[in-house]
Amino acid sequence: MSETTHDSAVGVKPPPSQDDRLTPAELAAKYGLSVSGARPSLAEYTRQLWARRHFILAFSQAKLTAQYSQAKLGQLWQVATPLLNAAVYYLIFGVLLGGRDGTPGGKGNYIPFLVTGVFVFTFTQTSVLNGVRAISGNLGLVRALHFPRASLPISISLQQLQQLLFSMVVLFAILLGFGHLPSWSWILVVPALAFQFVFNTGLAMIMARLGSRTPDMAQLMPFITRTWMYASGVMFPLEHMLRERANADSWVVHLLQSNPAAVYMDLMRFALIDNYPASDLPPHVWPLALGWAVVIGFGGFVFFWKAEERYGRG
Amino acid sequence: MAVAEDTGRGAAAESATTRAEQPVARPSAPWVPTVIAEELHIVYRVYGGTKGKGSATAALNRIIRRKPGGGMREVHAVRGVSFTAYRGQAIGLIGSNGSGKSTLLKAIAGLLPAERGKVYTDGQPSLLGVNAAMMNDLTGERNVVLGGLAMGMSREEVERRYQGIVDFSGINEKGDFITLPMRTYSSGMGARLRFSIAAAKDHDVLMIDEALATGDKKFQKRSEARIRELRKEAGTVFLVSHNNKSIRDTCERVLWLEKGELRMDGPTDEVLKEYDKFTSK
Numbered sequence: 142m143s144e145t146t147h148d149s150a151v152g153v154k155p156p157p158s159q160d161d162r163l164t165p166a167e168l169a170a171k172y173g174l175s176v177s178g179a180r181p182s183l184a185e186y187t188r189q190l191w192a193r194r195h196f197i198l199a200f201s202q203a204k205l206t207a208q209y210s211q212a213k214l215g216q217l218w219q220v221a222t223p224l225l226n227a228a229v230y231y232l233i234f235g236v237l238l239g240g241r242d243g244t245p246g247g248k249g250n251y252i253p254f255l256v257t258g259v260f261v262f263t264f265t266q267t268s269v270l271n272g273v274r275a276i277s278g279n280l281g282l283v284r285a286l287h288f289p290r291a292s293l294p295i296s297i298s299l300q301q302l303q304q305l306l307f308s309m310v311v312l313f314a315i316l317l318g319f320g321h322l323p324s325w326s327w328i329l330v331v332p333a334l335a336f337q338f339v340f341n342t343g344l345a346m347i348m349a350r351l352g353s354r355t356p357d358m359a360q361l362m363p364f365i366t367r368t369w370m371y372a373s374g375v376m377f378p379l380e381h382m383l384r385e386r387a388n389a390d391s392w393v394v395h396l397l398q399s400n401p402a403a404v405y406m407d408l409m410r411f412a413l414i415d416n417y418p419a420s421d422l423p424p425h426v427w428p429l430a431l432g433w434a435v436v437i438g439f440g441g442f443v444f445f446w447k448a449e450e451r452y453g454r455g
Numbered sequence: 456m457a458v459a460e461d462t463g464r465g466a467a468a469e470s471a472t473t474r475a476e477q478p479v480a481r482p483s484a485p486w487v488p489t490v491i492a493e494e495l496h497i498v499y500r501v502y503g504g505t506k507g508k509g510s511a512t513a514a515l516n517r518i519i520r521r522k523p524g525g526g527m528r529e530v531h532a533v534r535g536v537s538f539t540a541y542r543g544q545a546i547g548l549i550g551s552n553g554s555g556k557s558t559l560l561k562a563i564a565g566l567l568p569a570e571r572g573k574v575y576t577d578g579q580p581s582l583l584g585v586n587a588a589m590m591n592d593l594t595g596e597r598n599v600v601l602g603g604l605a606m607g608m609s610r611e612e613v614e615r616r617y618q619g620i621v622d623f624s625g626i627n628e629k630g631d632f633i634t635l636p637m638r639t640y641s642s643g644m645g646a647r648l649r650f651s652i653a654a655a656k657d658h659d660v661l662m663i664d665e666a667l668a669t670g671d672k673k674f675q676k677r678s679e680a681r682i683r684e685l686r687k688e689a690g691t692v693f694l695v696s697h698n699n700k701s702i703r704d705t706c707e708r709v710l711w712l713e714k715g716e717l718r719m720d721g722p723t724d725e726v727l728k729e730y731d732k733f734t735s736k
Binding site (some may be wrong): 158160173179208 | 486487488489490491493537539541544561562563564565566568573574575576577579580581582590592593597600601602604605606607609610636653707708720721722
């Protein structure tokens with residue numbers, strides 16, 4: 142098949158040597174070549190990922206800036222979108238459907254309760270929705286450059302965290318406006334957010350792998366996250382609504398209260414709203430928050446790594 | 456893509472003399488293999504290649520019957536290619552459209568799984584294609600930083616090389632374009648910036664897919680010079696191009712693929728002569 146000539150002055154083939162007797166595999170082993178596109182070990186993968194931490198951060202910030210770069214109001218939409226959502230929910234659920242009943246600490250807490258819930262849930266929701274497109278939406282980057290692919294879902298979750306931190310400024314303003322002055326319990330925001338961030342990152346990695354194989358996930362996920370939102374009590378007190386209005390069994394209440402979105406929302410509300418009674422928190426809320434973070438965070442990472450060599454192919 | 460074959464003669468002669476002055480840029484350690492392809496076969500599986508995929512009932516039917524795809528077709532794109540590339544070589548890939556050149560590069564880069572056979576590489580080869588889009592909503596400036604970081608440079612390294620990358624791309628020659636979003640760039644400008652970013656790093660194995668054909672002549676010359684530099688830094692460069700002149704100017708070895716098979720592998724002049732004979736038939 143190949144009509145190679147050895148007598149050329151340029152020399153495209155090496156002169157005869159002992160290497161000629163080696164098979165390609167032996168030759169590769171001799172010079173330390175490795176099979177192209179093989180998946181590194183989990184430890185090596187983690188190390189590579191750590192080496193790209195600056196990329197992950199820069200990528201998340203770049204996405205954040207690019208997000209609304211074509212809108213006239215620009216970055217203002219980062220805060221305006223969840224606020225407008227909260228306004229809609231207030232009208233429909235708060236005023237029309239009477240969702241204010243049973244708000245922990247009294248009806249007057251409804252707006253801080255709602256806005257905190259919307260911001261916290263949006264954090265998880267957008268991590269999921271953007272996570273699905275983490276690989277499929279960045280194919281150009283994936284196919285052009287080599288980096289641990291987990292950088293993409295991680296930076297998506299990091300981008301959402303930064304967005305939430307911006308929104309927190311508005312949230313604090315609203316809280317102050319309703320007379321919830323800063324107290325020591327506000328410090329609890331830090332561990333709650335940290336757990337939620339790890340949970341979201343794991344979830345984004347799971348979604349990224351599913352979305353890279355089955356692009357149809359992107360069509361399906363909005364419905365799933367919406368169901369999740371209604372089932373977690375973003376715009377109404379979950380326990381009150383289930384027990385009083387739906388006459389639900391106890392186990393249903395416990396199940397829904399233990400779901401990660403409800404857990405992280407309730408923790409945040411408990412931390413920020415002054416007279417939010419601890420008795421309104423679901424049982425074992427802190428172990429649940431930590432457990433979800435560890436299980437989904439680590440599990441998602443391993444699940445994503447298992448398919449590392451297949452992303453962006455085909 | 457016919458880039459001034461006629462006016463290029465002067466330039467070709469010029470680079471021929473420079474090549475004569477510094478014969479072959481080969482580093483001290485001779486004949487270290489960097490890429491070994493062993494009986495490589497690549498098969499694409501194309502879904503919906505025969506029947507209309509768009510029909511919803513057909514798709515539903517497939518799901519219900521749990522068949523992997525209504526009309527799955529296999530395209531055998533690369534058939535048993537074997538070669539060994541050495542450190543310091545620049546290798547051109549030629550062949551008519553659809554002969555498997557880009558597929559072969561993707562396989563070397565580890566982006567396509569091999570059906571049979573194996574590719575061994577030294578480190579992680581980087582594939583630079585014209586269509587490898589960066590983030591269009593971001594400014595060129597940010598893309599440079601992101602691209603550099605993604606390739607594994609440190610922040611300081613990116614800062615140090617930033618000006619060099621921008622100067623090399625020539626984006627700012629006609630005004631302050633580097634601070635504009637990349638979606639406003641022309642396709643040529645985008646390709647130049649991408650090439651500049653990828654070429655800023657010393658790659659063990661760099662593969663370039665038609666990148667040189669997009670830039671203007673001045674940029675082509677600059678990138679050819681950069682490719683020669685990369686080879687001196689002990690790398691291996693693969694170049695896919697339909698422009699024989701840029702192959703002749705940059706590569707000393709050429710692989711000629713036809714219908715997925717390696718038809719010829721040898722010194723540039725010989726292979727190009729045969730290839731010209733073949734194409735003018």
